[in-house]
Amino acid sequence: MTHDSDSVVSSDLVDANRILAHFGILDAFGHVSARTAPDRFQLARNMAPALVTGDDLLEYSLDCEPIVGGPYRQYLERFIHGEIYRHRPDVGSVIHSHSPGLVTIGLLRGTPLRSVWHMSGFIARGAPVFEIRDTAGDDTDLLIRNASLGASLAATLGSASIILMRGHGATIVGRNIRHAVYRSLYAEQNAQIQLSAAGIGELEYLTPAEALAAEASVEAQIDRPWRLWQAAACATPHSSGQP
Amino acid sequence: MTHDSDSVVSSDLVDANRILAHFGILDAFGHVSARTAPDRFQLARNMAPALVTGDDLLEYSLDCEPIVGGPYRQYLERFIHGEIYRHRPDVGSVIHSHSPGLVTIGLLRGTPLRSVWHMSGFIARGAPVFEIRDTAGDDTDLLIRNASLGASLAATLGSASIILMRGHGATIVGRNIRHAVYRSLYAEQNAQIQLSAAGIGELEYLTPAEALAAEASVEAQIDRPWRLWQAAACATPHSSGQP
Amino acid sequence: MTHDSDSVVSSDLVDANRILAHFGILDAFGHVSARTAPDRFQLARNMAPALVTGDDLLEYSLDCEPIVGGPYRQYLERFIHGEIYRHRPDVGSVIHSHSPGLVTIGLLRGTPLRSVWHMSGFIARGAPVFEIRDTAGDDTDLLIRNASLGASLAATLGSASIILMRGHGATIVGRNIRHAVYRSLYAEQNAQIQLSAAGIGELEYLTPAEALAAEASVEAQIDRPWRLWQAAACATPHSSGQP
Amino acid sequence: MTHDSDSVVSSDLVDANRILAHFGILDAFGHVSARTAPDRFQLARNMAPALVTGDDLLEYSLDCEPIVGGPYRQYLERFIHGEIYRHRPDVGSVIHSHSPGLVTIGLLRGTPLRSVWHMSGFIARGAPVFEIRDTAGDDTDLLIRNASLGASLAATLGSASIILMRGHGATIVGRNIRHAVYRSLYAEQNAQIQLSAAGIGELEYLTPAEALAAEASVEAQIDRPWRLWQAAACATPHSSGQP
Numbered sequence: 003m004t005h006d007s008d009s010v011v012s013s014d015l016v017d018a019n020r021i022l023a024h025f026g027i028l029d030a031f032g033h034v035s036a037r038t039a040p041d042r043f044q045l046a047r048n049m050a051p052a053l054v055t056g057d058d059l060l061e062y063s064l065d066c067e068p069i070v071g072g073p074y075r076q077y078l079e080r081f082i083h084g085e086i087y088r089h090r091p092d093v094g095s096v097i098h099s100h101s102p103g104l105v106t107i108g109l110l111r112g113t114p115l116r117s118v119w120h121m122s123g124f125i126a127r128g129a130p131v132f133e134i135r136d137t138a139g140d141d142t143d144l145l146i147r148n149a150s151l152g153a154s155l156a157a158t159l160g161s162a163s164i165i166l167m168r169g170h171g172a173t174i175v176g177r178n179i180r181h182a183v184y185r186s187l188y189a190e191q192n193a194q195i196q197l198s199a200a201g202i203g204e205l206e207y208l209t210p211a212e213a214l215a216a217e218a219s220v221e222a223q224i225d226r227p228w229r230l231w232q233a234a235a236c237a238t239p240h241s242s243g244q245p
Numbered sequence: 246m247t248h249d250s251d252s253v254v255s256s257d258l259v260d261a262n263r264i265l266a267h268f269g270i271l272d273a274f275g276h277v278s279a280r281t282a283p284d285r286f287q288l289a290r291n292m293a294p295a296l297v298t299g300d301d302l303l304e305y306s307l308d309c310e311p312i313v314g315g316p317y318r319q320y321l322e323r324f325i326h327g328e329i330y331r332h333r334p335d336v337g338s339v340i341h342s343h344s345p346g347l348v349t350i351g352l353l354r355g356t357p358l359r360s361v362w363h364m365s366g367f368i369a370r371g372a373p374v375f376e377i378r379d380t381a382g383d384d385t386d387l388l389i390r391n392a393s394l395g396a397s398l399a400a401t402l403g404s405a406s407i408i409l410m411r412g413h414g415a416t417i418v419g420r421n422i423r424h425a426v427y428r429s430l431y432a433e434q435n436a437q438i439q440l441s442a443a444g445i446g447e448l449e450y451l452t453p454a455e456a457l458a459a460e461a462s463v464e465a466q467i468d469r470p471w472r473l474w475q476a477a478a479c480a481t482p483h484s485s486g487q488p
Numbered sequence: 489m490t491h492d493s494d495s496v497v498s499s500d501l502v503d504a505n506r507i508l509a510h511f512g513i514l515d516a517f518g519h520v521s522a523r524t525a526p527d528r529f530q531l532a533r534n535m536a537p538a539l540v541t542g543d544d545l546l547e548y549s550l551d552c553e554p555i556v557g558g559p560y561r562q563y564l565e566r567f568i569h570g571e572i573y574r575h576r577p578d579v580g581s582v583i584h585s586h587s588p589g590l591v592t593i594g595l596l597r598g599t600p601l602r603s604v605w606h607m608s609g610f611i612a613r614g615a616p617v618f619e620i621r622d623t624a625g626d627d628t629d630l631l632i633r634n635a636s637l638g639a640s641l642a643a644t645l646g647s648a649s650i651i652l653m654r655g656h657g658a659t660i661v662g663r664n665i666r667h668a669v670y671r672s673l674y675a676e677q678n679a680q681i682q683l684s685a686a687g688i689g690e691l692e693y694l695t696p697a698e699a700l701a702a703e704a705s706v707e708a709q710i711d712r713p714w715r716l717w718q719a720a721a722c723a724t725p726h727s728s729g730q731p
Numbered sequence: 732m733t734h735d736s737d738s739v740v741s742s743d744l745v746d747a748n749r750i751l752a753h754f755g756i757l758d759a760f761g762h763v764s765a766r767t768a769p770d771r772f773q774l775a776r777n778m779a780p781a782l783v784t785g786d787d788l789l790e791y792s793l794d795c796e797p798i799v800g801g802p803y804r805q806y807l808e809r810f811i812h813g814e815i816y817r818h819r820p821d822v823g824s825v826i827h828s829h830s831p832g833l834v835t836i837g838l839l840r841g842t843p844l845r846s847v848w849h850m851s852g853f854i855a856r857g858a859p860v861f862e863i864r865d866t867a868g869d870d871t872d873l874l875i876r877n878a879s880l881g882a883s884l885a886a887t888l889g890s891a892s893i894i895l896m897r898g899h900g901a902t903i904v905g906r907n908i909r910h911a912v913y914r915s916l917y918a919e920q921n922a923q924i925q926l927s928a929a930g931i932g933e934l935e936y937l938t939p940a941e942a943l944a945a946e947a948s949v950e951a952q953i954d955r956p957w958r959l960w961q962a963a964a965c966a967t968p969h970s971s972g973q974p
Contacts, residue, residue, distance in 0.1 A: 143945040
């Protein structure tokens with residue numbers, strides 16, 4: 003894959019933090035990263051996404067070691083990012099969120115996340131649930147706090163665009179930052195619609211062919227929402243702060 | 246039908262974009278149009294509704310060709326508008342939205358949208374579900390991207406005021422912009438109330454006679470909410486930006 | 489009952505319109521009134537509650553005739569107010585709303601509104617459902633558009649503090665404006681909590697004795713929320729505008 | 732336990748009032764306190780939390796008598812605080828709220844609050860329901876208005892971090908103010924997720940070992956959300972005012 007220049011990545015990464023916080027996809031927790039080279043990625047230091055500025059971005063190797071050390075705290079779960087970049091060369095951006103609809107579906111073993119509308123056709127590429135007990139037993143803190151757990155998560159993700167993490171959250175990938183932000187927002191909406199309908203009756207889901215066709219059409223237009231979201235979220239530094 | 250002057254249409258059309266975005270009926274997607282002559286209508290260029298200004302409005306023929314060409318992108322689904330105006334001479338405005346309650350009911354085959362209160366009596370004129378598979382097979386991107394699909398949608402709409410589009414959204418019509426905006430907002434509320442009640446027990450719906458009588462009474466007062474919505478939504482250019 | 493001076497009533501009545509609109513109890517429709525003498529009450533002219541100022545208040549007789557005529561439009565449903573004041577000398581303020589939780593419970597014949605917490609003990613005094621078909625047949629517009637329908641509504645209300653109106657909304661009464669506003673806000677919250685629980689399992693409701701004891705305790709403290717609501721809602725003239 | 736200096740407590744206590752109001756955990760009712768010495772605690776005078784300033788804080792003995800008398804009104808339910816501090820020397824802060832998800836679960840006897848995700852592992856230490864009828868009969872106003880009721884509540888709380896109060900609200904404890912605020916916000920989110928899932932199917936809850944491990948990991952990072960919440964809630968004095 004080709005890479006945007008570092009300055010473009012940094013600017014979009016700051017905006018992505020603000021946008022995801024503004025719309026309640028990230029609260030004080032969760033994080034978003036971007037690949038800057040085949041073996042490097044950018045991620046903020048340990049802080050609330052809504053408050054991230056360009057000065058807070060760190061460069062990491064895929065081993066999740068910062069390229070330039072310093073007196074900052076790091077995200078415990080940076081291994082989500084490093085291991086997915088290692089296993090998925092097509093991925094340019096990774097978002098780890100705790101958005102409520104995705105958490106809810108992750109708890110319901112008989113209710114897989116499925117594509118309900120054209121805005122989230124990408125879900126049809128798979129939406130596995132990561133059960134950390136299968137890898138690490140039933141007494142963990144559920145966090146992806148080392149490379150081994152990150153590799154298990156990446157293996158379960160496989161070629162999908164999203165993975166639900168039982169009792170924890172979700173991780174979404176895209177070819178670049180705007181793509182991953184788009185998917186994070188509409189995956190949550192898909193979950194909310196699916197949950198609303200599931201309490202009432204049988205749903206008609208997209209066929210796989212519909213989902214892939216819709217993904218191709220809609221994801222070609224990602225710059226349209228991106229510009230709107232920038233305007234709404236980036237003018238005020240922490241307009242939501244939602245818990 | 247008579248037509249408002251072009252400048253009145255343009256002013257209301259800009260306001261309608263802002264209002265529908267402010268209240269979450271449109272996000273970065275969806276669109277609103279207005280007929281300006283028996284064989285012409287106005288619609289914004291391809292952009293987020295919350296950001297539309299008077300300079301962004303294009304004039305179209307019913308074939309969905311812009312009257313004046315230019316270097317702008319067009320909405321892929323402008324055929325929703327052109328074909329409904331062709332089939333329904335009584336219609337002066339068309340709104341295509343993805344509002345969540347309407348999307349949810351569109352997924353539930355055993356749960357048709359029905360009029361639950363006096364604010365949305367117009368639903369009793371019919372609320373068919375457009376299943377694109379019946380027309381174009383089960384591998385489309387669900388978009389109404391040509392005149393043929395637009396004509397199928399318009400035929401299924403028939404004489405109704407609203408049509409749900411399975412896995413996609415809804416399209417609402419009115420005699421003018423304010424009328425269609427009113428219906429879009431209250432159709433979504435009707436859907437939310439209906440969904441909330443449907444998970445619990447049996448609902449009492451309006452009789453057809455009640456619905457038509459309520460429609461006549463309430464829709465005579467549309468200027469009252471319109472002025473409020475203008476005040477709330479049009480002072481700040483993109484106050485919501487909701488995804 | 490004693491009456492506040494007209495200027496106090498007017499000031500609280502303007503604030504009540506703003507507060508009820510700010511918190512989504514009223515949208516562009518619905519209205520709030522206050523009794524100013526045994527046989528008179530104040531009510532705004534026909535307009536969105538969020539935009540009401542002191543200049544918009546009209547004085548009415550219990551026959552719902554304005555004391556001073558003028559070129560203003562009147563609310564069609566002013567008879568809700570006049571007839572309740574006639575039948576209930578203890579009532580100093582009446583609010584007619586379309587708040588969604590109350591509308592939803594009004595549709596569900598097997599689910600009466602019941603007091604779920606100490607904040608809305610007043611519901612235990614009764615929460616009848618007005619079925620307009622019993623009085624006026626099944627082809628009305630559901631509106632209380634004359635004194636006869638208002639008298640039927642008031643008779644069904646009886647000695648209760650709230651009445652649900654099937655397919656339409658609710659009407660809430662209080663000894664004064666602040667009391668009725670308090671009840672309107674917490675009746676809606678009671679409905680939302682009740683609906684949320686009803687989809688899951690059996691609820692434990694307040695006993696009648698608990699409800700009356702809670703009503704006495706909590707309603708003695710109404711000035712505390714009122715001051716907060718004034719601060720939140722009355723600084724900006726139409727901060728919500730919610731449809 | 733050690734104690735923060737009085738001025739730190741006061742500053743955090745004012746912020747806690749603002750934060751809890753901003754995010755809808757407290758409305759005009761509910762209160763938050765902090766222990767300032769083994770036998771003393773601070774609590775605002777009787778007022779809406781969103782409006783509390785440093786001048787409104789009172790110092791109390793564990794008997795819930797103000798150390799310095801004055802012409803102010805006191806919270807009726809200050810005994811919740813005094814008796815929990817007496818029974819739980821490990822507790823540095825107590826929050827009494829009416830947040831809707833916790834109220835709803837408190838009504839559902841067959842649905843105990845359980846830990847659904849890593850953000851609220853503390854729930855696994857127990858989440859008993861206080862049924863005031865067991866102590867004081869079925870005709871109370873549900874309020875904890877004396878030391879005897881406070882002692883019963885504290886006894887039912889036992890060593891847990893949260894207690895639901897049927898038909899009333901919840902009380903949450905923490906080792907200090909930030910800890911209790913954190914738990915109040917995420918207990919409500921846990922309840923909302925649990926309610927959303929419970930209407931659909933069987934949930935997978937955290938094991939006790941997972942919950943305790945997650946509690947240890949996540950609660951070590953409480954300063955991260957605190958700073959964000961301060962930024963969001965404390966700039967504007969009463970930004971929500973939510974009823």
